[in-house]
Amino acid sequence: METDQEMEQNDHQIIRTNGVNGPTKCRQCGLSSILTSHMRSGPEGRRTLCNACGIAWRKGKLRKLVAYENAARDPESSRPVPPEIEMEFENEDKAYEFYNKYAGLTGFSVRKGWIGKTSAKMIRSVTLVCSREGFKKDKKGYGEVKRPKPDTRIGCLARLTIKRTPSGAYRVKEFIAEHNHPLAPSSALHLLRSQRVLSNSGNASAPDPYDEPAEFTRSLNFFPPSFRMSLRSKRTRDMQSGDAEAIMNYLQSMRCNDPSFFSAFQLDEDDRLTNVFWVDAKSIQNFKYFGDVVCLDTSYKSNGYSRPVVPFLGLNHHRQVIIFGAALLYDETADSFGWLLETFKTAMHGDKPKVIVTDRAVEISDAVSAVWPGTCHLVCPWQVHQSMVKSLGSIIQSNRGFLKEFTRCIYDIENEHEFVSAWQEMLERFNIRQNEWLSALFVERERWAQGYVRHIFCADVTSALRTCSLTNFLKRYLCVQIDLLTFFKHYEQMLDEQRFLELQADFRATQSAVRVLPSKMLRQAAESYTPAVYEIFKREFEVFLDCMLYNSMESGTVAEYRIVEGSSFKEYYVRVDSSDWSAVCTCRKFEFVGIQCGHVLKVLDVCNIKEVPERYFLKRWRRDAKSGGGKEDDKSEAAA
DSSP: OOOHHHHHHHHTSOOOTTOSSSOSBOTTTOOBGGGOSOEEEETTEEEEEEHHHHHHHHHTHHHHHHHHHHHHHOTTOOOOOOOOTTOEESSHHHHHHHHHHHHHHHTOOEEEEEEEEOTTSOEEEEEEEETTOSBOOOOTTGGGOSSOOOBOOBOOOOEEEEEEOTTSOEEEEEEEOOOSSOOOOGGGGGGSHHHHHHHHHTSSOOOOTTOOOGGGOOOGGGSOTTOOSBOSSOOSSOOOTTHHHHHHHHHHHHHHHOTTOEEEEEEOTTOOEEEEEEEOHHHHHHHHHHTTEEEEOOTHHHHTOSSOEEEEEEEOTTSOEEEEEEEEESOOSHHHHHHHHHHHHHHTTTOOOSEEEEOSOHHHHHHHHHHOTTSEEEEOHHHHHHHHHHHSHHHHHHSTTHHHHHHHHHHTOOOHHHHHHHHHHHHHHTTOTTOHHHHHHHHTGGGTOHHHHTTSOOTTHHHHHHTOOHHHHHHTTOSTTSOHHHHHHHHHHHHHHHHHHHHHHHHHHHHOBOOOOSOHHHHHHHHHBOHHHHHHHHHHHHHHHTEEEEEEEEETTEEEEEEEETTTOOEEEEEEETTTTEEEETTOHHHHHSSOOHHHHHHHHHTTOOSOOGGGSOGGGBTTTTSTTGGGGHHHHHHO
């Protein structure tokens, strides 16, 4: 190995322009050897750097930059290398590129904050700041805006300051790494404003938001010993010509592209393909966080579509409808639905939802009772409404106002006694007391009427399904005129679009802040909840401001208050225990939706409790809902 003295002697050898032994350009800056008196040693060997770059390398300043650029060029490296004091750059553009790459790997966006110039208009210094530096100034009339935009600037102090040296290079003089806000998640780094140009030009690769760890890989050996792979009867629906081949081609291609893809199929007694279930790793992960309430959507039956697609739907922390998996069921017996539920449970690590919402089919009810005995089974009011429109079309046409009254009964009445009274009044008014369909529906009221199910946590998924466009999008491609492979193509497209919307919502939740009134409760909710859930809490806060409170009774640490809403004059009763500030309201908002009601907020405020106890901020509605153990973290909270 050469000594430093020998390297110094070699470095000072003049490289002739017509020589065959030395490089003609500096490997770092590209400077021709004609324009430098000496070529020096560098990271790639002897005589590979010009005189200036060689000196910088010898002093250690260039080593840091080269190490970072090598890491950035390595597709397997994702570790951000921070800038250091006295690091030098050729110009301000190189410094910006370096800091922007660091920001992209760390999770924040960069912009130019201050530029200092000399009297000759030459750039003297540049300060690069986090995009959330400073504060936004309110424009005239801002207070009159009904839905102001969230703030993106919150006074972050993270920055990099470079100053020009006599040689014309730029040297780092200040670097602050700490941020006062959450950084963007790794799956949303490409959404950062300063990273978009890099992603589009190909200089930086955006991470795939759907990449999942290998822990979600599944295989058929997870099925229990008692699991039946085939039916004991023939399937009840015919399959269109070419559908079986299309299904197998789709499942095979998905397994080739995604090792974590899970699928299962069931044959009938004639060994014909009958039922198929499939789910990818992203849906399995979503179930881990938001699988406490699942809706089995069998609305294809009420709409007369030929292909029986049955998706498992849920609600994420942005109140967006998501898909946990889907099936094609060419047999609608209890055995087939039992197979479907058992298969779904196997795909989800053996986990099952706490609540499943379905239609009124007896076959589904029998399957849930047999396969998921510990799961609460409810009937979806939206599917009840759809079934009513199909079954009672003549009554709707001949009785004006019936549809409005029926809709009010299934959606708007939250009290058992009020529901029974309104139902009987509806039957009398339209003279339909003897209708068999309505009589059978009333018998099952404890599984679908709001007044009977509000003590069960449902995440208010039925309200979201009323306006859901996912299933409506799918139903366009279920007719026999469209081949099944086209349906699968649009199914994947719909999944991608839904997941991109979730990714955007995650990004906005971490990179913007909601403006709130000077209230500890609102600030607490804005910091904990996602923006969509915060809007629900904000409406409850407005209810609290409009309520009147009356003291009813006290016994030890327990007190009960009568609450009257100012707009509707409805009465509610809140019982609060001052030993731990637990509270229960007769409206059952928290038990049903998981967000505390305005009536409880009123009582807490009167008791000088200015912040909501943490137990009432469920993990599934928080900004960090996808961290930690998922829905399991809410067990203790729900029990409390």
